[in-house]
Amino acid sequence: MLLRDEDDDDKCDLILDQYLPYRMAVIAHLMSTGFSKRYSKDFDMTIGEWRVMANLGHLEPQSGHEIGAHSHLDKVQISRAVARLEKKGWIQREGDTVDRRRNLLTLTPEGRRVFNSIGKMALDFEDDVSASLSTEEYAALDRILRKLSKRAESLI
Amino acid sequence: MLLRDEDDDDKCDLILDQYLPYRMAVIAHLMSTGFSKRYSKDFDMTIGEWRVMANLGHLEPQSGHEIGAHSHLDKVQISRAVARLEKKGWIQREGDTVDRRRNLLTLTPEGRRVFNSIGKMALDFEDDVSASLSTEEYAALDRILRKLSKRAESLI
DNA sequence: TAATAATAATTTCATTTGAAACCATTTCAA
DNA sequence: TTGAAATGGTTTCAAATGAAATTATTATTA
Incomplete structure (x- = not known):
């Protein structure tokens, strides 16, 4: 993408801000952190717990393994998130x-109410973040992230 | 950005994949993880250590506090990364x-060699990832990330 | 100038995390 | 069948992390 001197062993023009x-x-x-700081007073949930809830909010029932496949969480994270959520009475x-x-x-039912409540805050937050983008930019970002995601997956 | 029913308490149309x-x-x-898996055989470094090295590779000398301000690491992470890097003999x-x-x-000098070596791998990796994008898309992404970054900072 | 506040960096301690080992069950293959 | 491998899920243990307290030094201000 950019030209650089590949064979100069004395320097490397990597600049973190541009990487x-x-x-x-x-x-x-x-x-x-922006989202969790804004709403931490309203709930107390790890990122793993939230992803499990969000998966079930979208489709039920699912096994831990299925959720893991859709949320980029490993089985240990799932197992622990599920245990905590069950203790809170939000999942069965x-x-x-x-x-x-x-x-x-x-x-x-309580878990569904929690999901709805946090989900709405999350969508509001997303709106707030993406308010800095025009409709065209938002669409371009969507397309670009799709490509990057596919590409990055293949590099794992 | 998108229309949705704000006042329906029974459902929430959040879909994780689209969030x-x-x-x-x-x-x-x-x-x-893609980068560290690909190159983990060549080095052993945490993300904090790498960011400290990358900062110094770009500008020397810097204090821990200055590096923290430029790399989104808190002072504890910096302190620990610096201690480890010093023990490895890569920074003074x-x-x-x-x-x-x-x-x-x-x-x-050894630290500079390590930085150059990893830095080149990192730039190669970046090229590899962004090879899925056209020149226009890459430029658009740059502009969009700038805006998102600014916006997200203001929401902290 | 003395007292207080602020700053740079480190340490402590409790929690989170990740990798590997583990258990129970199911699938595969001889 | 039956023994080996694979799978879904949990536990264990060591390392990483974050928040708050701590130390040492510098800046402020009364």
Whole structure:
């Protein structure tokens, strides 16, 4: 993409502020902490718990394994998030009678209310963040993130 | 940006895959793990250590506080990263004679070689990731990330 | 100038995290 | 079948992390 002297062993023109993976990490972190700082008074939830809830809010029931596949959480994170959410009374687990290794997870009515409430705040927050972009820019970002995501997945 | 029913308490149309902060977090994580998986055989460094090195690679000397201001690391992360890097022999610290609370940090010659080496891999990796984008898309992404970054900073 | 506040950096301690080991169950293959 | 491998999920243990307290120094201000 950019020309640079590949074979000069004495210097390297990497500048952190201009380095894409760093920029992505910083913005993701700003968004995550920005949201949780704004709304931390309203709830107390880890990122893993929130992703489990959001998955179930969208589709129920799902097993931990299914949620993991859709939320970029590993099985340990899922297991712990599920345990905490169950203790809070926000999700229920029921053994799958067909495959008894699996747990089928659903939101409780209370968990659904929590999901709706946080979900709305999250969508408001997203609106707030993306208010800095024009409609065209938003669409371009969507397309670009799709490509980057696909590409980054293939590099794992 | 998008229309949705604000006042319906029974549902929330949040879908994780389409939620910008989530998408940013996933891509940032894919990039970070993708890079470290690819090159983990060549070095052993935390994200904090790498950011400290990258800062010094660009500008020397700097105090921990200055590096923190430029790299979104807090003072504890800096302190620990600096301690580890010093033990590895990659950076040197010298007390500032004007303000004796400050440490002035520089890369050692060995540290500079390490920085150059990793820096080149990082730039190659960035090229690889962004190869999925056209020149126009890359420019658009740059502009959009600038805006998002500014906006997200203001929401902290 | 003495007292107080602010700053740079470190340490402490409790919590979170990740990798690997582990358990129970199911699938595969000889 | 039956033994080996794979799978869903949990536990363990060491390392990483974050918040708050601590130390040492500098800046402020009364």
